[in-house]
Amino acid sequence: MLGASHRVLRPAGRLAFHTIELPPGLARAKRRRAISIGPPAVTVRTSYLGLLQSAGFIEVDAVDLTAEYLATQHRWLAATLRHEEGLRGALGDDAVGAGIERRQRTVNAIEEGLLLRTLYTATR
């Protein structure tokens, strides 16, 4: 996807994206737990800084947004519980129940330092 982004950008065009990733150096058990809780592609082992540079980007930068990620997860959880009845009607009991459980597990994982959220920017 980074290669395709580089291809469509004009020279000096800019890329910016948010992503959730694992902290470097997690012990094996914590890494396994983070992968089980985090989103599907959180298993990426190579740093995005390296991937961006390999794709040909320059002026690559990263900003940690983990504190904001935790605050947003708390807001999602509170909003989901506040609107739970209506959400169950719109999305179904299974989806909402699983969603609440997933958000609670994610809050715990962020607080334990198992998941990060980062803003990456780069120039073609």
Added chain:
Amino acid sequence: MAQEPLLEPERFGHRYAASGEAAPRAAELEALGSDYSATGYTTREQADGLGRLLALGPASVLVDIGAGCGWPGLYLATAFGCSVISVDPVIEGARAALERIDSDGLGPRALALLGTGEHLPIRPGSIDAVVHADVMC
């Protein structure tokens, strides 16, 4: 260890199809400050930050990869006046984005395409800025 598939068309399609429902809209507004059936973590404040970082303006063409129903790409087109190509692999997302383009009057400067980030149906070297929010995770 069992992993969820990277693309979850059933999960996202179901969510996007419920985009007009009151409770999902209210929850999203409280969590993110947006109303685009977004389910991720990019807040309105962060979306505004993306627009400034990418120096978006009326002369810019933006591609939003994995845009779902249009967050943040269609929002950025409205807020910063840029043109946007909204790309998503889920038919319900692309359809909802098209409806939003129509209802927001973005037609002349917005497109919604069905596609993935790996295969963008866009001419090389033609785009000013690319954005994606929690797609590669």
